[in-house]
Amino acid sequence: MFPSPSQVLRQREGLLADTPFPLLLQALMVEERTCTLELKVRQREKRILFEEGSPVACQSNLLHETLGKYLVEKGKLSEADYQKSLAESVSSGMQMGGLLVQKGLISPFDLYKQLQANLAHKLLDCFRWVDAKYRLIADAETPDASVRMNTAQLILTGVEGVMPFDAVATHFTFTDERRFGQMPAVESGPKLSSKDARLLQQLRQRPTFNELMERTGFDMETVLRRLYALCLLGVAGFVEDVDARAVELSSRVVPVAAPPPEPVAPEPVAARGLPFSDEDVATRDALVSAFLAHRSKDPFALLEVPEDVQPLPLRRAFLAWAERFSPLRFQTPELKEKAESLLAAYARAYGTLSDAEQNLLWRKRRAAHREKERTATGRPSTAEQFRIRTDLLDARTQFDEARRRLTDKQYAGAFEYFEYACDIEPKPLHHAWRAWARYLMKPESHGRLALQELQEVVRQEPGLEDGWAFLGEVAQGEGQWALADEALRKAFKINPKNRRYVELLQEMARRR
Incomplete structure (x- = not known):
């Protein structure tokens, strides 16, 4: 059904139009690769770091994906605090996350949660980049923070909700008579939603695609997206592949298990000793920090x-750190896993410094770093650092320039800048204005396409005044009076203070 992971990764660079992003993710996950995946499309760039097949960091040149801007958008940080922290981060060279914790604007535990969410946001956006170029780089830099994504979950979420449907349909083709089934002995997979579980349950009956739609009650797009993701992850497949997998498993020699020992009643454990530290906010934050x-x-x-x-x-130092964040002190899997990772890191550090040669090597590295800092020509000025750090693509800047050009009736230029804004941050607002500029460029030939775009915009965001207003005006220009009337009335309902909607409705009534 799909090329093998080794075949996918044999090609070091190419186009996502030929090798889709979820297929690359799946190949890197199966092969447990540690590398960097570079993506470029027009002016946008991202570099995703993988460790043993899992994404652990993503560098992006999109301003709204930086941690500070992301926290502002999510309501976790005020714009004023963001601007102050940005200036301080630039002047001090301190990472934004650590600075926000130091200033008490966010706790270490919440910072970790937001770093996870921000990384997921950056990665899910890549599912839209169907026309990007990609390049696999063997080297992988050490990320600033210890965040790791579940690749299987990322593929499932991205294919089901972000990847353009045209791309899914292009890369997942089959004839009507092909039947699908559930793969046997799948050891692990992503967490399934109720819809996913319902579809997977029906796969046990080995249906065709049309039978699967009928039995689940889902529409074609919903079934195709989920089926593509599940097949890509090896949870589902064509029935011939399912049968081949079953034969392979049955041919393996299974050792005869020894009879289980007689059960022994456990002795009651006294409720004594130190309690778990999961609910202790200070200890939890110290661990995550x-x-x-x-x-x-x-x-x-x-x-x-x-x-x-x-x-x-x-x-003594090693034992003190090992005791402070001992995994035995934590009960919840999330915190226990972090404590285990720290314990392993402390053990590696102790082993390294206990070895005379490794100890000397690290002291030489430190001395070389100090010498490099001492002989440096000097730090860039605050203004220079700010320029470098903020040389990012900002959708708001593109959007404002597009509106200025629209006011000047430079419709082609406005459309181009609205296109940039949509590329950088695909908000319904940006898509609405792009459709309006497209229509104004050539009303006689772009009317139908603009109508389709605006109808999709108001479907995604029913409360968008601009979307309904533009839909009303374009529908009026196309002579679709009923649609124009409905759209303008909805725009007026959202903003009754705008009398233009009343005037347009009255004008339509006279013309009809």
Whole structure:
């Protein structure tokens, strides 16, 4: 059904039109690759870092995807606090996340949650980039923060809700008589929604695509999207592939299990000892803060010991950190996993500094870094740093320029800048204005397409005044009086203060 992961990754660069983004993700996940995936489309660029097949970071040149702007949009940070923190981050060189925690604007635990959400937001946006170029780079830089995405869940979410339907239909083709089934012995997979589970349940009956639509009651797009994602993840497949998998599993030699031992009643455990620290906000935040920062620290900094540390103090430092964030102190899987990762990092650091050769190597690295800082020609000025850090694509800037050109009746130029805004941040508002500019460029030939775009906009965001207003005016120009009347009335209902809607309705009544 799909090329094997090794075949997909054999091609180091190409087009997502030929090798779709979810297929690349699946191949990197199965092969457990550590690398960088670079994506470019027109003026947009992203670099996604993978560790053992999981995305752990994404560098983007889109302003609204930076952590600060993302927090402002989600209501987690005020615009004023963002601007102050940005200026301080630029002047000090400190990462935005750490600075926000230091200033008390967000807790370490909440920061971790938002870093996860921000990474998911950046990655899901890539499912739209169907015309991008991609390049696989063997090197992978160490990310600033310890965040990791579930690749299977990302594929399922992106295919079902973000990837353009035309792209799904292009890359997932089959004849009407083909039957689908559920793959046997799938060890792990993504968390399924109720719709996914319902569809997967029906796959046990080995239906055709049309039978699957009929039995689930879902429309064609819903079934095709979910079926594509489940087949890509190896949860479902054509019946011949399902049968081949079953034969392969049955041919494996299964060792005879020894008889189970007689059950022994467990002794009652007394409720004593230290309680779990999951509900202790200070301990939880300290754990997450240490977890977020540990990857950017060398062994000396991680254990907080001097370079001339002796074996006994080194051992004591390691044991102190291991005790402070012991996995035994945490009960919830999320915190326990972070504590386990920290314990492993502390153990590696202790092992490194206990080895004389490794200890000397790290001291030389530190000395070289200090010498480099001492001989540096100087830091860029605050203004230069600000220019570098904010040299990002901003949808608002493109949108404002497009509206200015529209006011000047430069319709082609306005359309181009609205196109940029839609590329950078595909909001319904941007799409509405782009459709309006498209119509104004050539009303006689673009009317039907503009109507389709505006109807999709108001379907996505029914409360968008501009969408209904433009739909009303375009429908009026196309002679679709009923649609124009409905759209203008909805725009007036959203904003009764705008008398233009009343005037347009009255004008239509006279003309009809």
